Amino acid sequence: MSERVFKSLTFAAASLTVVLAASFLIVLWFSGFEAWKTFGLKFLFTDVWNPSSGEFGALGALSGTLFTSLLALLIATPLAFAAAMWASDAPKWIASPLSRAMDMLAAIPSVIFGMWGIDFICPHFGFSLFSASLILSIMILPYITAVMRDVITMTPDVLKESAYGLGATRFEVVKDVILSFGKNGLAGGIFIGLGRALGETMAVLFVAGGLNMIPSGLFDGCTTIASALANDFAEAEGLHRSVLFALGFILLMLEFAIQILAQLYLKRGKIK
Amino acid sequence: MKLNRKYKIRTDNLSFWYGERQALFNNSLDIEANKITAIIGPSGCGKSTHLRVYNRIFELYRGQKAEGKILLDGENILDEDVDLLDLRRRIGMIFQKPTPFPMSVFDNVAYPLKLHYKLKGSELEARVEAALKGASLWDEVKDSLGKNGLALSGGQQQRLSIARAIAAEPEVLLMDEPTSAIDPIATAKIEELMDSLRERFTIVIVTHNMQQAARISDTTAFFYRGRIVEVGDTKDFFNNPKDPLTQDYLSVKFKK
Numbered sequence: 408m409s410e411r412v413f414k415s416l417t418f419a420a421a422s423l424t425v426v427l428a429a430s431f432l433i434v435l436w437f438s439g440f441e442a443w444k445t446f447g448l449k450f451l452f453t454d455v456w457n458p459s460s461g462e463f464g465a466l467g468a469l470s471g472t473l474f475t476s477l478l479a480l481l482i483a484t485p486l487a488f489a490a491a492m493w494a495s496d497a498p499k500w501i502a503s504p505l506s507r508a509m510d511m512l513a514a515i516p517s518v519i520f521g522m523w524g525i526d527f528i529c530p531h532f533g534f535s536l537f538s539a540s541l542i543l544s545i546m547i548l549p550y551i552t553a554v555m556r557d558v559i560t561m562t563p564d565v566l567k568e569s570a571y572g573l574g575a576t577r578f579e580v581v582k583d584v585i586l587s588f589g590k591n592g593l594a595g596g597i598f599i600g601l602g603r604a605l606g607e608t609m610a611v612l613f614v615a616g617g618l619n620m621i622p623s624g625l626f627d628g629c630t631t632i633a634s635a636l637a638n639d640f641a642e643a644e645g646l647h648r649s650v651l652f653a654l655g656f657i658l659l660m661l662e663f664a665i666q667i668l669a670q671l672y673l674k675r676g677k678i679k
Numbered sequence: 680m681k682l683n684r685k686y687k688i689r690t691d692n693l694s695f696w697y698g699e700r701q702a703l704f705n706n707s708l709d710i711e712a713n714k715i716t717a718i719i720g721p722s723g724c725g726k727s728t729h730l731r732v733y734n735r736i737f738e739l740y741r742g743q744k745a746e747g748k749i750l751l752d753g754e755n756i757l758d759e760d761v762d763l764l765d766l767r768r769r770i771g772m773i774f775q776k777p778t779p780f781p782m783s784v785f786d787n788v789a790y791p792l793k794l795h796y797k798l799k800g801s802e803l804e805a806r807v808e809a810a811l812k813g814a815s816l817w818d819e820v821k822d823s824l825g826k827n828g829l830a831l832s833g834g835q836q837q838r839l840s841i842a843r844a845i846a847a848e849p850e851v852l853l854m855d856e857p858t859s860a861i862d863p864i865a866t867a868k869i870e871e872l873m874d875s876l877r878e879r880f881t882i883v884i885v886t887h888n889m890q891q892a893a894r895i896s897d898t899t900a901f902f903y904r905g906r907i908v909e910v911g912d913t914k915d916f917f918n919n920p921k922d923p924l925t926q927d928y929l930s931v932k933f934k935k
Contacts, residue, residue, distance in 0.1 A: 498741060568736055569778040573791040573843065574767035583790070587781050 432659060439653030441646060450653065456619035458643075463650040465657060467619040471629035472658070474536055474622060475611065476604035479543035484597055487548055491555035492581060506556070513549040520546055521613030534616035535626045542610045547600035554596030554673075558589035595673030602665040606658065608633040632658040687712040687851060687881040688733065693747035695728055695737075695905075702728050705747070706907045708900055710851075715873060715882045717896035717913065719889055721928070724902040726885045730853050733883065734770040735763060751851070768795050770851040771844035771880075776860045777836030779828030779843075784811075784820050787828045787839055791847040806846060813879075814842035815872050834865025838872065845880070852876065854884040858891065870895050889929065893917050901925050 442450060446463065453464030490509065494502045524542045532538045562585045570580045586593070608631075616628020619635060630638070632654045643651055688710035695703035703725045710716050718726040728737070735756065737743040749756050756766055768791070779787050788807045792798050798806060807824075811817040816838040820826070828839055837857060844852060854873075858866040873882060873895055886892050892899050892913065899916040901908045901924075909922045920926045 565774050565776055566778050566780065568739065569772065569774055569840070569843075570780070570790075571739060572734055572736055572767055572772040573847070574764040574794055576764065579794065584780055 432656070435652050435656040435659060439649050439651075439656050441649035442653035445646060445649075450650075451657075454619075454621045458639075458647050461646055463647070465632075465650075465654055467621055468630050468632045468635045468654060469657060470621045471536070471539075471615065471619075472605055472631040472633070472661075474629065475539045475543055475615065475631055476601055478536070478540035479547060479604045480597060480601055482540065482544035483548045483551055483600060486544075487551035487555055487596075487600075488593075490548075490552050491559050494552075494556055495559045509549050509552055511549075512545070513553075517546070517607060517609040518613075520610040524610060524614040529614055533626050534614055534628050536615065536622045536629045537625045539611045539615035539629065539631070542614055543604045543607055546607060546610060547603045550603055551596045551600040554599060555589075555593060558592035558596065559585055561592065562588045591672045591675040595669050595671075598665055598669035598672060602662055602669060605631075605661055605665065606633050607631075608637050612637050685712045686710060687752065688883075689748075689750040690729075691748040691750065693729070693732060693745065693749065695725070695732060695746075696742075696744045698742040702905050703732075703745075704905045706905075708907055708910060710881060710883055711898060712881050713877060713879075714897040715877055715884060715895055716898045716900065717892035718883065718885045718900050718902060719887070719892050720902035722887070725905040726902045727855050729902065730772075730855055730883060730885050732757075733851070733853055734767050734772055735761075736767075736772065738763075764795075768847050769849050770853060771847075771849035773837070773840055773844055773852065773854040773857045775856045777833060777840050779831070779836050779839050781827065781829060783825045784828050784831070784839060785824040788842050788846050791843060795847050810842045810846035813845050813876070814838045815868065815875075816842055832865070833861045834868060837861055837865070837869060841869070841872065841876075845876070849880065851881045851883065854882065856885055856887060859887065866891075889917075901928065903928070 442463065446453075450463070450465050451469070452466055454467035454470070455462045455464045456467050457463070494506050496502075497505075520542055524538060528538045528541055529535075532541065566584055566588065567580055570584045575583065611631050612634035615630055615634060617630050617634070617638060618628035619630045622629035636651050636655055636658075639647070640651055686709045690706060690708040690710075693703055693706045693708075694701065706729065708729075718729060720726045731737045732745045732749060733756070735745075737745065745757060747757070751766075751769070754761075780790065782790075785807055788810050789798075789803055792803055792806050808817060808821075811820060816835060819835060820831070820839075828836065831839060837860075841852075841857075858869055861869070870891065873884070876882060884892075884896065896913045898910065899913045900910040901916075901922075903924055909916065909920065909925045911921075916925075917929065920929055
């Protein structure tokens with residue numbers, strides 16, 4: 408195969424992904440247009456959800472999405488950091504298999520997490536915002552941990568040694584040197600986790616309770632955009648269907664924004 | 680040896696292992712107070728390893744082990760119950776590469792002061808200034824103390840590392856090939872600086888540069904394959920080496 412043919416093939420493949428991404432946005436926008444036309448910007452700020460009377464607002468699902476994701480981050484980030492710190496320091500024969508096991512968590516299908524959650528988490532915390540966050544935090548743990556492991560090993564040994572050499576404790580070295588050296592990379596890892604959490608569907612659908620309104624407490628039922636879409640889409644018609652597309656559009660924009668932030672921070676973390 | 684010499688560190692029968700591999704063999708070496716002792720030798724001879732025992736920095740790594748005695752003012756620093764944090768305040772270390780932390784020039788130098796003395800405000804500022812002056816860096820950075828330490832030139836970064844190492848008033852400075860990563864002009868500045876630091880600190884420098892050892896040190900020790908071959912007053916050592924291995928090394932026979 409000539410160089411030129413190969414180059415045009417790879418270029419075509421690369422362009423295709425861009426075209427696909429753009430077409431997602433276009434389809435979501437036009438299929439949701441009726442919803443935007445009917446409710447205007449108010450759609451973003453109300454949490455009514457009444458398919459029988461044709462009244463819809465995005466705020467219920469949107470707030471559920473944000474609350475569950477942020478709470479999941481709050482739970483997962485310190486755990487991931489601790490796990491990554493431990494793995495960077497523990498003897499290889501145990502750190503290595505445990506890190507692999509952690510990576511394996513990422514390969515478990517979402518629906519399995521959902522089933523597990525119904526049996527092991529919901530009996531304690533109900534079908535609730537908290538249960539959904541807990542499941543999400545376990546699901547994003549491997550992603551954040553993997554990035555943090557990289558960041559921690561990126562900190563040069565000689566930098567750590569010079570902090571220890573000044574009489575710093577292990578905690579001080581982590582806090583003052585590793586965290587400040589790797590803060591961009593760590594932020595990148597957190598955003599990657601956030602991106603995963605925002606779009607997570609099946610597991611949340613199983614345990615969140617499916618209540619489409621602004622959650623009033625940790626242990627109240629809620630829903631997220633992704634799980635509302637999965638739940639309603641098959642039987643939605645007319646305006647209801649268009650509303651779901653509009654919700655999908657909001658989710659996609661959120662995800663794009665988070666992805667861009669994640670890439671930005673990861674890139675900044677690599678410099679120097 | 681003259682009797683009136685005052686020794687800061689006495690190393691007695693020091694052996695060292697990287698896992699199964701022994702790197703130092705029953706070495707004894709005395710370090711004179713307020714003098715510069717240079718350790719020279721070919722790559723892999725154990726000179727850096729020896730230095731890294733003095734502040735027990737090697738303990739950060741699994742499987743590294745030292746045996747023997749190192750007496751700092753008569754107290755064995757290899758004892759279990761030695762306060763490591765205080766030991767490292769008393770013995771500062773400078774590395775091959777400059778190691779500014781990713782923070783401002785001021786915060787870099789203030790760092791050890793905050794660790795050990797919990798200083799604040801004007802007292803902290805005065806100590807930072809004194810350390811920067813001590814490292815001959817003050818005039819170059821006094822108007823940009825808020826600048827990131829990483830934005831300085833290589834030579835300045837190394838002097839910043841020295842300022843940080845002397846800020847908490849250690850008694851001993853360990854220097855592990857401190858000029859091997861910087862240019863000749865910056866190297867000259869650091870050698871000049873070391874000459875002035877000798878009044879306040881006991882300095883041990885590891886160097887692969889024999890001319891440097893000859894220029895700046897009072898005592899020179901030659902390491903070869905984990906053993907100390909010869910120690911002597913620097914002038915004597917270079918003009919009149921006694922051991923055939925030293926003679927060979929100095930005539931650059933097996934420098935490679």
